[in-house]
Amino acid sequence: MFHREGQKIILSTFFLAIALVLIAQFYVSIPWLRLSLQVMALVVLILILQFFRNPKRKVERNFDEILAPVDGKVVAIEEIEETEYFNDKRKQVSIFMSPTNVHVTRYAASGEIKYSKYHPGKYLVAWHPKSSTENERTTVVIRTPKFGDILYRQIAGAMARRIVNYAEVGDSVQQGDDAGFIKFGSRVDLFLPLDCAITVTLNQKVTGAKTCIAVVVQKDEEREIT
Template sequence: MLKPRIPVALEGWPFILLAGFATLLAAILGFRLPTLLLLAVTIFILWFFRDPERVSPPEDDVLVSPADGKVILIERIFDERFVKDHVYKVSIFMNIFNVHVNRFPFPGRVERIVYTPGAFYSADSVRGALKNESCGVVADAGNGRKLAVVQVAGLIARRIVCWAETGDQLGRGQRFGLIRFGSRVDLYLPLATQLEVKVGHKVKAGESVLGYLA
């Protein structure tokens, strides 16, 4: 039996408690308008860090979205940083209204974590894709298949959280991290992947089918 859990990401509680304390203090001091404004901020932060349960499709070869948001890029490239091969790169942009907990797209063993410090340009820009802070999880998906899931910081996002460690065996739809207040996740997939999404499609982490690994 699964244990019930509070549907809020643990990393969000410091922000929630701080905003809640400020709201309580303003209320005690009798500042009505600041109290209302701080209450609205507290509710927004609580909602922002929501972490709902998700059910992934049962098919063995299905590839699910690692993030909530909109597909902003699909292209064929040679990836030099992560899987070092010709791949499909699929980018998903998360706005402030999306759930920001990231989930792993396909069962695999983590081979390495690649953290790259960088700038904080807009995550949906070319400059942001090349120069922003990022954290990539490179995994062996079996049968010679490798994929990478890369969290990319953005203009507002200032904290990438990655719970995965080298050697971990991650399941499809398993939580592996989040990005505080932003921004995008890039997928690097084998060219044999059968993609089922197009630019502009909206997706949900752990549930939406991006395609199938051959």
């Protein structure tokens, strides 16, 4: 199954690939060049199909957990001052997506959309420290039953040129549902309350709507930690 954001690109690439295969077959007389062009056309089509794949995932929704919003690798876990919405300290978890990852963004938690804003910007490489505040990005805040307000930020990378965000203020959203798409290499940052417990580690590979990123810390657990 493929994401709706890729429909036009997939169709265009399909017809171009077929055209190139046929042109090479009937108009290119050099065997190795003909075969090279045909293989190249098919490889490009396969890469486009792979990029826009949208695998169905059965989500076990849990108000006590924050799930990964995307597939990728955890590249940052730190306490940071969030200045766009909260203006206070938050736990930040950043997930980097390579071009080979599924690029669907999914809601990390169920709740109500309280804030959704698009920011034009630069196209620094997604792992650059300033990409979170200087790159093209969208910021979305979900009010959840157990974690309060959580924020996630879709960030364009050096290759990304379009971020798609479906979240609108007032929407009621469900954990694991489709929240948007980022085309060609990117990153998503999560900003979570300080009193939650992060359950992933640096460089860990995570799966969107499957891997637990953080959990609510119960009062008795809090006492044990302190």
